[in-house]
Each structure stands twice: as C-alpha cells, then as structure tokens.
Amino acid sequence: xxxxxxxxxxxxxxxxxxxxxxxxxxxxxxxxxxxxxxxxxxxxxxxxxxxxxxxxxxxxxxxxxxxxxxxxxxxxxxxxxxxxxxxxxxxxxxxxxxxxxxxxxxxxxxxxxxxxxxxxxxxxxxxxxxxxxxxxxxxxxxxxxxxxxxxxxxxxxxxxxxxxxxxxxxxxxxxxxxxxxxxxxxxxxxxxxxxxxxxxxxxxxxxxxxxxxxxxxxxxxxxxxxxxxxxxxxxxxxxxxxxxxxxxxxxxxxxxxxxxxxxxxxxxxxxxxxxxxxxxxxxxxxxxxxxxxxxxxxxxxxxxxxxxxxxxxxxxxxxxxxxxxxxxxxxxxxxxxxxxxxxxxxxxxxxxxxxxxxxxxxxxxxxxxxxxxxxxxxxxxxxxxxxxxxxxxxxxxxxxxxxxxxxxxxxxxxxxxxxxxxxxxxxxxxxxxxxxxxxxxxxxxxxxxxxxx
Amino acid sequence: xxxxxxxxxxxxxxxxxxxxxxxxxxxxxxxxxxxxxxxxxxxxxxxxxxxxxxxxxxxxxxxxxxxxxxxxxxxxxxxxxxxxxxxxxxxxxxxxxxxxxxxxxxxxxxxxxxxxxxxxxxxxxxxxxxxxxxxxxxxxxxxxxxxxxxxxxxxxxxxxxxxxxxxxxxxxxxxxxxxxxxxxxxxxxxxxxxxxxxxxxxxxxxxxxxxxxxxxxxxxxxxxxxxxxxxxxxxxxxxxxxxxxxxxxxxxxxxxxxxxxxxxxxxxxxxxxxxxxxxxxxxxxxxxxxxxxxxxxxxxxxxx
Numbered sequence: 001x002x003x004x005x006x007x008x009x010x011x012x013x014x015x016x017x018x019x020x021x022x023x024x025x026x027x028x029x030x031x032x033x034x035x036x037x038x039x040x041x042x043x044x045x046x047x048x049x050x051x052x053x054x055x056x057x058x059x060x061x062x063x064x065x066x067x068x069x070x071x072x073x074x075x076x077x078x079x080x081x082x083x084x085x086x087x088x089x090x091x092x093x094x095x096x097x098x099x100x101x102x103x104x105x106x107x108x109x110x111x112x113x114x115x116x117x118x119x120x121x122x123x124x125x126x127x128x129x130x131x132x133x134x135x136x137x138x139x140x141x142x143x144x145x146x147x148x149x150x151x152x153x154x155x156x157x158x159x160x161x162x163x164x165x166x167x168x169x170x171x172x173x174x175x176x177x178x179x180x181x182x183x184x185x186x187x188x189x190x191x192x193x194x195x196x197x198x199x200x201x202x203x204x205x206x207x208x209x210x211x212x213x214x215x216x217x218x219x220x221x222x223x224x225x226x227x228x229x230x231x232x233x234x235x236x237x238x239x240x241x242x243x244x245x246x247x248x249x250x251x252x253x254x255x256x257x258x259x260x261x262x263x264x265x266x267x268x269x270x271x272x273x274x275x276x277x278x279x280x281x282x283x284x285x286x287x288x289x290x291x292x293x294x295x296x297x298x299x300x301x302x303x304x305x306x307x308x309x310x311x312x313x314x315x316x317x318x319x320x321x322x323x324x325x326x327x328x329x330x331x332x333x334x335x336x337x338x339x340x341x342x343x344x345x346x347x348x349x350x351x352x353x354x355x356x357x358x359x360x361x362x363x364x365x366x367x368x369x370x371x372x373x374x375x376x377x378x379x380x381x382x383x384x385x386x387x388x389x390x391x392x393x394x395x396x397x398x399x400x401x402x403x404x405x406x407x408x409x410x411x412x413x414x415x416x417x418x419x420x421x422x423x424x425x426x427x428x429x430x431x432x433x434x435x436x437x438x439x440x441x442x443x444x445x446x447x448x449x450x451x452x453x
Numbered sequence: 454x455x456x457x458x459x460x461x462x463x464x465x466x467x468x469x470x471x472x473x474x475x476x477x478x479x480x481x482x483x484x485x486x487x488x489x490x491x492x493x494x495x496x497x498x499x500x501x502x503x504x505x506x507x508x509x510x511x512x513x514x515x516x517x518x519x520x521x522x523x524x525x526x527x528x529x530x531x532x533x534x535x536x537x538x539x540x541x542x543x544x545x546x547x548x549x550x551x552x553x554x555x556x557x558x559x560x561x562x563x564x565x566x567x568x569x570x571x572x573x574x575x576x577x578x579x580x581x582x583x584x585x586x587x588x589x590x591x592x593x594x595x596x597x598x599x600x601x602x603x604x605x606x607x608x609x610x611x612x613x614x615x616x617x618x619x620x621x622x623x624x625x626x627x628x629x630x631x632x633x634x635x636x637x638x639x640x641x642x643x644x645x646x647x648x649x650x651x652x653x654x655x656x657x658x659x660x661x662x663x664x665x666x667x668x669x670x671x672x673x674x675x676x677x678x679x680x681x682x683x684x685x686x687x688x689x690x691x692x693x694x695x696x697x698x699x700x701x702x703x704x705x706x707x708x709x710x711x712x713x714x715x716x717x718x719x720x721x722x723x724x725x726x727x728x729x730x731x732x733x734x735x736x737x738x739x740x741x742x743x744x745x746x747x748x749x750x751x752x753x754x755x756x757x
Contacts, residue, residue: 031662032581039574039633040589046630047596050607057606108498111491123744124499127506130740130747131733132691134708138729139505141718142512149524150722152508326505334748387600390693394715408602408694415606416698422606429603436598447594 051433058426073427082413083428086405089317093324093388093406098381101325102374105332109340110362112333122337126330133327137394140323144310144395154307161305169258171303173209176238176246181205188301191264194291197231202294205238205247206256220255221278229285235259235296236279255279260297265290272297311396313403320395320404324388332377339373340366383439386432407432513539513726520722539727549728551703552710556690556732558621559706563628563689568682570629571636572674576666578637579644580652590641596634604631605698612699619701627699628689636681639750643677644670680750683743687736707732 058074061067077083108125112118128136145151148158175182175190182204184190192202220236235256236249244250255278263271263283270292273281286292310319343366351361367374389408396404407428415425511525514535528535543549577583578590608627612618617626647670655669671678693708700709711728714721740747 028581028662029583032577032583035573035577035581035662035666038570039637042570042626042630043593043596043633045611046608046627047599047604047634048592050604050611051599053607053610054603111495115488115491115495118495121495121499123741124502127737127740128502130687130736132693132708132736134691134693134711135509135729135733138711138715138725139509141715142508142722142726143505149522150520152504152524152526155524155526326502383598387602389602393693394712397718398716408600411602411605412694412698422610425606429600429606432600433603436600439598440595443597444591444594447591 054426054429054433057422058430059423061423062421064422069423073423076424077427077431082402082405083407083410085402086407086410089404090386090406092317093321093385094382096318097321097324097328097385098378100321101328101381102332102336102377104325104329105334105336105377106367106370106374108329108333109336110366112337113340122330122333125333128327129330131327133390134394136323136327137391140319140326140391141311141395143323144319146307146309146311148307151307151310153310157307158305161307170206170209170213170256170300173206173213173237173256173301175205176207181247182296187303188298189262189295191295192293194293196291197229197286201226202231202233203247203249204233204235204294204296206235206296207237207239209237209256214254217254217257218277219251220249220253221280226282231263231283231286231292231294233281233294234279235261235275235281259300262295262297264293264295269295311400313400316396316400316404320391323391323395324385328381328384332381335377336370336373339370343369379439379442383436386435509726509730511535512722513730515539515723517723520726539723540731543724543727543731549707549710552705552707553731555621555700555704556706556708559624559628559696559700559704560686560689563625563632564682564686566625566629567632567636567685568678571633571681572640572671572678573666574633575637575640575644576670578641579647580670581662590637593634593637597638599631599634601627601631601695605694609698618699619704621700621704623699624696624704624706627695628685628692632685632688636685639681640674640677643674647673676746676749679743680746683739683746684750687739687747690732690736 057065059068059070061069061073108121112121143151143153146154148154174186174188175184181192181202182190183193190204190206192204195202214237217237221234226232234249237254237256238244238246238248240250240252240254244253255275257275257277257279259275259281261273261275261281261283262269263273263286265286270286271283273283275281283294309315347365347369348361351365356364387408388406389412392401392404392406392409393412401409411425411428411432413419414428415422419425508525511528512520514537515525515528516534516536516538544553578586578593604627609618612623617623651669651673652665655665660668691708692706693712696704696706696709697712700706707728711725711732714725714728718725
C-alpha cells in the first residue's frame with residue numbers, strides 16, 4: 001500500500017531545510033488537521049457511523065433499541081413475499097438493464113465511430129443522463145399511458161394491431177333481446193336458426209351500434225329477391241330516432257357496412273361475405289343441400305384493441321427497465337466511445353489489410369480491446385441498478401407497485417412510507433450494502449493497481 | 454487520474470477522425486452505401502430516442518382540455534394553439550414557486566461545500582504526508598459505492614436528535630457527505646498530477662500551506678473542480694429520495710413537490726408535464742453548456 005501512494009513523491013519531509021524546524025512542522029500538522037477535519041467529520045458522522053448504527057439497529061425490532069430480536073429481521077426479510085418480489089425484481093434488473101444498456105452503447109459507439117457529424121446523435125442519446133429520474137419517470141408514465149389517445153406506446157401498439165387485423169366495426173351492437181332471427185352470446189357471434197336456401201332475403205336486424213360507428217352510413221337497402229341459388233340479405237341498424245318498426249327496414253335506418261357474414265353448415269364455415277355500403281350481402285350457393293345458417297362473426301363486435309397494459313403487474317418491471325435503458329445507454333455509449341478512441345487504429349487497419357471483414361474486426365479486435373471498459377461500464381450500471389428507486393416509485397401506478405417492487409423501494413416503504421419498522425429497513429439497507437461490497441473491493445483494487453503503475 | 458479520464462474521454466462527444474480512404478473503387482462505393490445505411494439507422498434511432506422527451510415538451514405546451522381530448526402527436530396533423538398557460542399557472546402556484554426556491558437553496562450550498570471541503574481534503578491526500586494517510590484514503594475510495602439508502606434511517610435519527618430534521622440544512626449536509634468521497638477521489642487524483650517542482654518552488658518562496666492551496670493548487674485544479682461542481686450540481690438538483698426523506702413541506706425542492714403530484718397522474722398531466730420540464734431546464738442548460746466537463750466527470754466517477 002505504501003508503494004502505491006509514494007509513487008507520487010510526497011511534498012513534505014525535508015526537501016527544504018525550513019520544513020524541518022519544529023515550529024514549522026507543528027504548524028503544518030495543525031493545518032493538515034484543519035484541512036481534513038470538515039471532510040472527515042462529515043464522512044464519519046453521516047456515512048461511516050450510520051453503517052455501524054444500521055448493523056446494530058437491524059438486530060432490534062420495530063419498537064426501537066429496547067427490543068432485541070437477534071437475526072429475526074433478516075428472517076422476515078427473506079420470508080416476506082413483498083421483499084422476495086423485490087429481490088426477484090432486483091435480480092431481473094441487475095441482469096437485464098446493464099446488459100442491454102451496455103450492448104446498445106457498444107453498438108452506438110461503433111456505429112458513430114467513423115461518421116462525421118455524429119456529435120448530434122451522441123447528444124440526443126446522452127441527454128437523458130442530465131435529467132432527473134423523477135422527470136424521466138413522468139416522461140415514461142406519459143409514454144406508457146394505457147389510453148391510446150394519451151400514451152404514445154399504446155398509440156403505436158394499437159396502430160400496428162389495427163393495421164394487421166381488421167378493426168371490429170360495431171363493438172356493442174347486438175340483436176334485440178327477443179329476436180327470432182338471430183341468437184348468440186352477448187359479444188357475438190349471432191347466428192340464425194337453420195334455414196333453406198331460397199330467393200327470400202335473410203335480413204338481420206341489429207341494435208346498439210353507436211352514433212360514432214354509424215357516421216357516414218347510408219340508408220339500408222329494402223327487401224329484394226336474391227339471384228338464383230344465392231343467399232342474400234341486409235344487415236341494418238333496426239332503430240332510428242323516434243324508434244321505427246322492429247324487424248322492418250324503415251326509411252332513415254342505416255345499413256351496417258363492412259360486417260363479416262359467415263355461411264355455416266353445421267358448425268363449419270363454408271362461405272363468407274362482407275356487407276356493402278347499404279348493408280347488403282350475397283353468399284354463394286352452398287354445395288350441400290342440407291340446411292345452412294347465417295352468422296354474423298364475433299370479430300364484428302369485439303371491443304376495440306386497447307393496447308398493451310405496459311404498467312400492469314406482468315409488464316411493469318420490464319417497462320420501467322425500458323425507461324432506465326433510455327436514460328443510461330448514453331452513459332455506456334460515451335464511456336465505450338472514449339475507450340474506442342484509445343484503441344490503436346493500426347491494429348484494425350492491419351486486420352482489414354489481412355482480409356478481415358468488419359464483423360471479424362469487431363468480434364476479434366474491437367470487443368477484446370474494449371473488454372476493460374465494458375467491464376467498468378457493466379459494473380457501474382449494476383451498482384446503480386441495485387439502488388434504483390425513483391423510476392419505480394414514480395412510474396409504477398399504485399395498483400402494480402407491489403409487482404414492480406425493488407429493494408430500495410421496499411426499504412422506503414417499510415421504514416418511511418407507512419411501514420414504520422426501522423429494524424426491517426436497517427436489515428434491507430445492510431443487504432443493499434452487502435450487495436455492493438464486491439464493487440467496493442474492485443474499486444479499491446483498481447485504484448491501488450493504477451497508482452502502482 | 455484514472456485511465457478512463459485521459460484526453461479521449463473529454464473529447465468523447467466530438468467526432469472521431471474520419472476513416473482513411475480504402476483503396477478500391479468498388480470497396481469505396483460499398484463503404485459509402487453502408488455508410489448511408491448506418492446514417493439512416495442513426496437518424497431513426499435518434500428520432501426514437503427523442504420521442505419521449507418531445508411528448509413531455511409538447512404536452513406541457515397544450516391546454517389541459519386538449520391534453521384530455523387527444524394525444525400530443527395530434528398537433529402535427531392539426532396544429533392546435535400551443536400556449537405557455539401551464540407554465541404561468543404553475544409558477545403562480547405558491548407551493549411550486551417555493552419549491553423552486555428551495556431547490557436553489559439546497560443545490561447551491563451543497564455544491565459549493567462539496568467543492569471546498571473536498572478540495573481541502575484532496576490537497577492533503579495528494580501532497581501532505583501524515584501517519585495513516587494511505588489507509589484513510591483507501592477508506593474514502595471504498596465509500597464511493599455506499600448506497601445512500603443505508604444511511605437514510607440512522608441519519609434521520611441523528612438529525613432528529615440534533616434538531617435539524619426537516620430543514621434545508623439537513624438535506625444539504627446529507628448531500629455534502631455523500632458527495633465527498635467522489636469529490637476527494639476526483640480532486641486528489643487531479644492534484645497529484647501537478648508537477649512537484651511547482652509546489653517546491655512556491656515553498657522555497659516561503660509560501661505556507663494555505664497559500665499553496667489557494668494560489669497554486671486551486672487554479673491548476675480548475676478543470677477537475679469544474680467537472681466536480683457540474684456533477685454535484687446535477688446530482689443534487691435531480692435528487693428526489695434524499696429530499697423526500699429529510700425535507701419537510703416548507704423545505705421541499707421541486708422534485709418532491711412534483712412527486713406529490715404524481716399520485717393523481719392522468720388528471721393533472723398539465724401540471725406534471727410543465728413541472729417536469731421546468732425541473733429539466735437547468736440540467737439541460739448545464740448539460741449543453743458544459744458537456745465536456747460533464748463527460749469527464751462522469752468517466753472519472755465511473756465506479757460510483
């Protein structure tokens with residue numbers, strides 16, 4: 001240890017004769033003490049002493065130092081299901097968040113390395129590092145909002161979903177409760193009784209379509225006869241302002257367009273059609289001669305896709321990890337880019353001249369040369385992730401806070417946010433400290449090694 | 454200095470030297486097209502990265518009724534009237550304007566004290582020998598990673614006994630204490646690089662330690678002190694947890710005032726979005742004005 005710090009020659013110790021005079025020496029002693037005192041007092045009182053206090057306090061119960069409970073706080077910590085959720089989530093955090101942030105940081109650093117004007121890109125990625133976790137939490141609370149007209153994540157999810165699967169047209173529409181033509185469960189499908197194919201149209205009345213759904217709909221087509229052998233009919237909104245006659249197409253009642261109509265033989269769909277603007281549909285002649293049924297498919301009536309429940313109990317931890325990656329990828333990128341700038345260019349050029357492609361250069365030269373930096377970034381992020389609190393506290397809505405629980409949040413909840421048990425809180429605090437001890441060791445060793453050089 | 458803090462780190466945000474030209478024309482063309490692809494990819498990623506912040510900014514400029522009626526992105530198809538209304542009503546709220554003042558009254562002293570106390574100690578660790586110095590310094594290095602959560606409960610107890618719990622001073626003291634290991638670590642490494650001849654020459658001229666410190670070490674340590682100050686400033690300004698525990702309602706900074714608002718998220722997006730953006734303005738200005746110092750502070754403190 002001594003050789004470490006004496007590598008930087010000490011300034012004192014008799015390089016000038018004046019320094020050896022006892023008066024000067026004692027004066028220097030005083031000044032040394034005076035300079036160090038504020039730092040040591042603060043560190044001692046607010047960092048070192050609290051660690052000792054926490055060790056002792058964790059052996060006492062909720063009531064205070066009067067109730068010695070031994071190790072039972074630790075027992076409760078490791079059996080309480082809230083804390084176990086927190087430990088499980090912390091494990092997910094520690095594995096997932098640093099890995100993805102470092103991986104993305106590496107990719108971004110390498111992508112921007114040989115591109116001019118990459119500074120703007122780096123600024124954009126790095127910017128979230130400057131803002132508070134609280135602000136980032138509010139930003140992502142908004143991104144993940146369940147309502148697709150507020151949260152951009154669900155707006156995109158719904159947009160993509162509706163592009164690839166046809167949106168249902170008339171959620172909530174249904175036949176009148178007493179209807180001899182159509183029956184079925186509340187949300188569809190609605191099916192007619194078995195019928196014989198004839199030229200008589202099979203008209204299917206519905207009610208309950210919302211005015212919004214009927215916007216732009218045109219007058220339902222009246223009864224007509226079907227072309228030979230075909231099955232046809234009209235699906236319409238059997239209601240108009242003022243009522244209208246049930247089961248009859250009155251003037252002013254609208255046709256329901258875009259509905260999927262199935263032709264069933266038994267339970268098998270043998271043909272299908274889509275209603276046109278005036279609500280009419282035409283199904284081809286069935287090959288079988290037996291009775292058939294006409295069905296309005298359930299997909300016409302399902303509630304609209306509401307998007308992903310980002311902040312629900314299943315996804316909440318992953319969603320919050322997403323916001324953390326958004327914040328910290330810039331950190332990884334900047335450190336890795338700094339490391340990248342330190343790799344001798346000749347090494348890569350030589351490999352390229354030898355015929356290595358870019359992927360091989362990346363795999364065999366860049367990544368190994370960056371290994372120390374990648375290690376530092378990973379470890380830094382791991383320590384940081386262990387202590388994550390603000391993001392979880394802000395982003396997780398009350399209902400899924402338990403599912404998103406992490407150790408730092410559990411500590412807060414058990415000692416400050418209502419729990420009021422400082423014994424448990426101290427045990428949790430100590431657990432956090434123990435988890436960062438390896439990093440403390442690495443830090444000290446790294447420092448000593450660097451100073452020994 | 455640690456390895457990571459050397460020159461390249463400070464230049465990390467500026468472009469790397471352009472690649473040397475590859476020889477063959479075909480190869481060059483291929484390189485150009487992949488270059489174009491990479492550029493396109495970077496553009497898409499950058500847009501993707503900006504969307505969340507943009508959403509907050511746009512939301513903060515919309516009327517509360519508009520926020521409830523449609524998504525913020527609808528301003529691109531139907532440009533609605535943006536307004537500073539949310540900000541003016543936010544600042545007219547006495548609790549919020551009080552909390553902004555508290556944020557400043559917490560952040561400025563916490564930054565200055567860390568710089569001053571840290572520099573004094575770092576100078577001793579770098580240039581004055583005393584028994585046990587190395588051990589004490591290694592302890593300080595060890596304290597770099599101590600989670601603040603360990604100290605929340607005991608310091609609550611301690612502050613309550615001393616009678617400062619709930620005050621601005623309690624928040625400041627806690628931030629200073631937990632900022633010190635990094636401050637001492639960063640500054641000591643920087644001070645140790647000052648050429649010894651410089652110090653000895655000053656000593657020969659009869660300068661005392663105080664004079665050496667203020668006239669030689671502090672001016673030469675400028676860059677490191679700037680990094681530290683920016684880093685500490687942002688750390689304290691952005692803190693929520695420490696103030697949530699120690700500050701009572703009259704000492705609460707902006708972050709804590711906003712945290713209370715998040716409980717009714719959904720109905721008060723106008724207050725939250727403008728408040729969050731307000732809290733981001735100072736960090737963003739500091740960030741864009743001092744990127745270089747920020748990055749070098751960050752890389753130096755990599756293992757914090």
